[in-house]
Amino acid sequence: MNKCVERLYNGIIKENPTFVLILGMCPTLAVTTSLINGAGMGLTTMVVLALSNTLISLLRKFIPDGVRMPAFIVIVASLVTIVQFILQAYLPSLNDALGIYIPLIVVNCIILGRAESYASKNPVLPSLFDGIGMGLGFTVGLSFLGAFREILGSGSIAGFQFIPEDYCIRIFGLAPGAFFVLAALIAVQNKIRLAHGKKVKAVEECTGHCATCGKTCEERKEED
Amino acid sequence: MNEMLNVSSNPHVRDKGTTSGIMRDVLIALLPATVVGVCVFGIRALVLILVTVASAVATEAIYEKLMHKKITVGDLSAAVTGLLLALNLPVSLPVWMAVLGAVFAVLVVKQLFGGLGQNFMNPALAGRCFLLISFGTAMTKFTFDGVTTATPLAQLKAGGDVNVLKMFLGNTAGTIGETSALALLVGAIYLLAKKIISLRIPVAYIGTFAIFIILYALGTGRGFDLNFLAAHLCGGGLMLGAWYMATDYVTSPITPKGQIVFGICLGLLTGIFRTCGSSAEGVSYAIIFCNLLVPLIEKITLPKAFGREAKAK
Numbered sequence: 392m393n394k395c396v397e398r399l400y401n402g403i404i405k406e407n408p409t410f411v412l413i414l415g416m417c418p419t420l421a422v423t424t425s426l427i428n429g430a431g432m433g434l435t436t437m438v439v440l441a442l443s444n445t446l447i448s449l450l451r452k453f454i455p456d457g458v459r460m461p462a463f464i465v466i467v468a469s470l471v472t473i474v475q476f477i478l479q480a481y482l483p484s485l486n487d488a489l490g491i492y493i494p495l496i497v498v499n500c501i502i503l504g505r506a507e508s509y510a511s512k513n514p515v516l517p518s519l520f521d522g523i524g525m526g527l528g529f530t531v532g533l534s535f536l537g538a539f540r541e542i543l544g545s546g547s548i549a550g551f552q553f554i555p556e557d558y559c560i561r562i563f564g565l566a567p568g569a570f571f572v573l574a575a576l577i578a579v580q581n582k583i584r585l586a587h588g589k590k591v592k593a594v595e596e597c598t599g600h601c602a603t604c605g606k607t608c609e610e611r612k613e614e615d
Numbered sequence: 616m617n618e619m620l621n622v623s624s625n626p627h628v629r630d631k632g633t634t635s636g637i638m639r640d641v642l643i644a645l646l647p648a649t650v651v652g653v654c655v656f657g658i659r660a661l662v663l664i665l666v667t668v669a670s671a672v673a674t675e676a677i678y679e680k681l682m683h684k685k686i687t688v689g690d691l692s693a694a695v696t697g698l699l700l701a702l703n704l705p706v707s708l709p710v711w712m713a714v715l716g717a718v719f720a721v722l723v724v725k726q727l728f729g730g731l732g733q734n735f736m737n738p739a740l741a742g743r744c745f746l747l748i749s750f751g752t753a754m755t756k757f758t759f760d761g762v763t764t765a766t767p768l769a770q771l772k773a774g775g776d777v778n779v780l781k782m783f784l785g786n787t788a789g790t791i792g793e794t795s796a797l798a799l800l801v802g803a804i805y806l807l808a809k810k811i812i813s814l815r816i817p818v819a820y821i822g823t824f825a826i827f828i829i830l831y832a833l834g835t836g837r838g839f840d841l842n843f844l845a846a847h848l849c850g851g852g853l854m855l856g857a858w859y860m861a862t863d864y865v866t867s868p869i870t871p872k873g874q875i876v877f878g879i880c881l882g883l884l885t886g887i888f889r890t891c892g893s894s895a896e897g898v899s900y901a902i903i904f905c906n907l908l909v910p911l912i913e914k915i916t917l918p919k920a921f922g923r924e925a926k927a928k
Contacts, residue, residue, distance in 0.1 A: 557753075560749045562748045562749040
């Protein structure tokens with residue numbers, strides 16, 4: 392069971408697909424115009440990811456090595472088709488908002504990546520939790536991105552308008568804004584991550600190899 | 616210390632020119648356009664210019680302070696960025712939007728990429744395009760004499776007639792600094808005389824653009840229309856862009872041939888944007904787009920070293 396918790400932690404924090412692995416950028420940049428869209432895309436991907444990891448892990452001894460990729464794709468594609476039918480039936484507005492990006496979950500590199508690197512080599516239960524963890528990590532990433540873009544770009548959060556239209560910075564709702572917000576979020580979480588990690592001890596003396604030294608000469612002078 | 620023999624690596628012969636000296640000259644050259652802008656649009660233009668320059672400089676200082684870098688405000692490049700951005704804004708723009716544009720230009724486009732010399736596109740124009748995309752209505756609302764009017768270029772695009780003399784002198788609607796072609800040319804002559812800029816980029820740019828417009832006028836049945844050509848040359852940001860922003864050292868090619876290629880690309884793109892695009896103006900987008908082509912242009916126009924033979928094909 393401990394392994395399952397470790398998988399969840401790994402997916403959400405340590406190897407967060409959006410902020411650390413930088414995987415699945417196509418839906419990340421395209422559909423995160425609002426919190427609902429981001430979270431919806433993340434959760435849809437999570438369902439597919441958890442199910443595909445489970446199925447692939449179950450079938451890992453039957454699938455011949457030479458045709459594993461086509462086999463994975465068939466499994467994922469079937470799951471995505473089912474999920475899309477469900478969305479069309481019960482959440483038509485989300486289905487319309489995500490559009491082409493739902494069928495494109497089939498080729499999302501997080502899903503194939505987890506199938507290839509984890510589910511095809513590990514038992515069923517950890518694979519399921521790996522899928523849920525990675526999916527949650529993706530959902531967290533997309534929700535953050537969607538929330539910031541929605542607040543800045545259209546002055547609302549989850550559809551609730553609280554900043555007047557005139558004060559919205561529209562570029563954040565468009566494609567360039569996705570890159571700005573993603574870069575800023577990665578920078579912030581790197582900052583937090585590095586602060587937690589151990590600090591690299593600087594070289595004590597000046598060796599004259601300025602190219603490999605991380606410091607500026609002013610900093611050196613201050614230390615001396 | 617002075618009696619010691621210094622062994623240093625090259626270059627041994629240094630020019631006395633400094634970054635701050637060049638930037639000061641650019642500021643001086645922009646002065647006529649600024650003064651005309653303030654005279655035409657009133658005191659609000661002056662406030663907008665001062666606020667934009669101040670926020671550009673402050674952004675640079677605060678960022679470098681926070682990042683424990685050397686404070687490079689003294690080289691005046693942030694002030695130039697702020698002034699160029701302000702000259703590219705309509706006078707009715709809310710002040711906070713101008714501040715936002717200046718912060719974006721200096722922080723995101725310049726400092727995050729490594730400061731002066733590392734920015735991959737012109738910060739002032741990137742700031743303007745950021746504002747143009749974000750606040751389309753406020754950025755294209757031009758007032759003149761307290762009345763909201765279309766810019767001469769927009770009137771021209773709509774098929775109207777314009778007064779070319781007024782456009783040349785700057786007594787018309789537009790952004791703060793772009794209206795007076797005369798004031799911009801005076802500044803450009805100063806820059807040329809001080810050898811801050813060379814003629815290559817502006818002449819290739821304006822020349823290509825002029826040829827494009829002549830061909831366009833002939834092709835669309837206007838015939839050879841000098842008035843139309845002059846209006847296009849004096850109108851919009853062409854003069855400001857060609858003399859002051861396309862010639863930015865950091866974001867233009869360093870090879871002489873490359874500068875001409877760069878100018879031709881600019882002229883073509885500006886012509887296409889103005890005649891075929893949905894907006895009447897296309898100088899900003901043309902320049903930042905060509906900024907992105909600069910590494911490629913430099914690669915194909917690299918001069919061959921003395922004594923080397925051209926590569927056998």
